[in-house]
Amino acid sequence: MTRRELDAAGIDDPRLRSDYLRCRALNARHGRTYFLATRLLPPARRPAVHALYGFARWADDIVDDLAGTARPADREAALTRLDTALRDGLAAGRAGEEPVVRAVADTARRYAIDPAHFTDFMASMRSDLQVTDYADLPALRRYMHGSAEVIGLQMLPVLGHVVPREEAEPHAAALGVAFQMTNFLRDVGEDLDRGRIYLPADLLAAHRADRALLRWSRATGRPDRRITAVLREFAHLTRCVYREALPGIPMLDPVARPCIRTASVLYGGILTAVERDGWSVLHRRSAVPTAVRACVALDGLVRVGAARARAAGTRRRGHVAVREAA
Incomplete structure (x- = not known):
């Protein structure tokens, strides 16, 4: 199946095929929901999605998974090396020895993805090394521009769209934000262990909650109605962002819509869970x-x-029309 995807995408170079397979493995291992939805895309488009996910995951792992084993300076240096390799790969085709960078640079070239999206993403990754909380939702949204909105914008040319790109982009960006806000809600405890709180401080204060209360609940295993009120409101805000994103699904290439609809339903289901x-x-x-x-x-x-089936029918009608015109 993986060979069929790579063949369909026109990825022939043996090393590059191995790079894409590395990204696919990262997606399958760490992004269960995302990977499941990706399986609904046409085979030719799946490798690009795996590359985008694999690179984002690799950067995120530097920030998060190394947090307990490496000094901040070491993580900063690792991000700098990754950023340098990415810039070289996007600008000159020299992506170094990192497989996920080679794959994502190749995807960016194939789909003409704006390099600024990767610059903004890396800026948000760097902020995670220093910023541990956010004053309000606008501050969090500025962070999520680089960490979530640009992911949706990177995906858009891969998925394809039937309306002008600028019409589809706000909805694609909103879906990226909705997915990340869902992750923030699900991972409150894990993020707290890393020293970070993505629940806006003013939202916490409005319900008389704070970092100390969250730490107390995490340590004791005891719930608190103030925390529950914060989480309920954050879930409501997240559902509002899903509603912003929803009109964008019909704007996508019809064969890509089931993938994004499935991802949206599954991620939205996490809020229900x-x-x-x-x-x-x-x-x-x-x-x-x-x-x-x-x-x-x-x-x-x-x-x-x-x-x-509809796409095949359209192609057949087009062939008939061409023959009749001839």
Whole structure:
């Protein structure tokens, strides 16, 4: 199956094929929901999505997974090396020895992805080394421009669109934000362990909560109604962003719509899971039940089949029209 994807995408160089496979493995291992949705794309477009995810994951791992084993200066140096390799790869095709950088640089060239999106992404990754909380939602949104909005913007040329790009971009950016806000809600406890709070400080204060209260709840395993109120409101804000993103799905290439619809439903389902679990994100990680994931995936497969049948019918009608005109 992976060979078919690479062949369909026209990726022939052996080393580059290996680079893309590395990214695919990262997606399969760390991005279960994202990977499942990606399976609904036409094979030719999947490697590019894996490359974008793999690079984002690699940078995120430098910031997060090394946080307990490396000094801040070491993580800063690792990000600088990654950024330098990426800039070289985007500008001159010299992506160095890192497989995920070679793959993402190749994807950026194939799909003419704006290099500024990667610059903004790396800026947000650097801020995670120093910034540990956000005063309000506008401050958090400025961070999420680089960490989430640009991911949606990078994806847009890969997915394809049937409206002018500038019309589809705000919705693509909003979906990236909705996904990240969902992750923030699900991972409150894990982020707190890393010293970071993505729940805006003014939202916490409005419900008489703060970092100390979150730490107390995390340490004792005891819930608190003030924290629950914060989480409820943040979930409501997240659902509002999903509604901003929703009109963008019909703007995509029809064969890409089932993928993004499935990802949106599954990620939105995490919010439902958090509520179902009693807003206990400081004490456990909520997940969409396997049966629900299977039903959503099946619906996506049905939509894929219908979209591809319509596309094939359109191509056949086009061929007939050409023959008749001739």
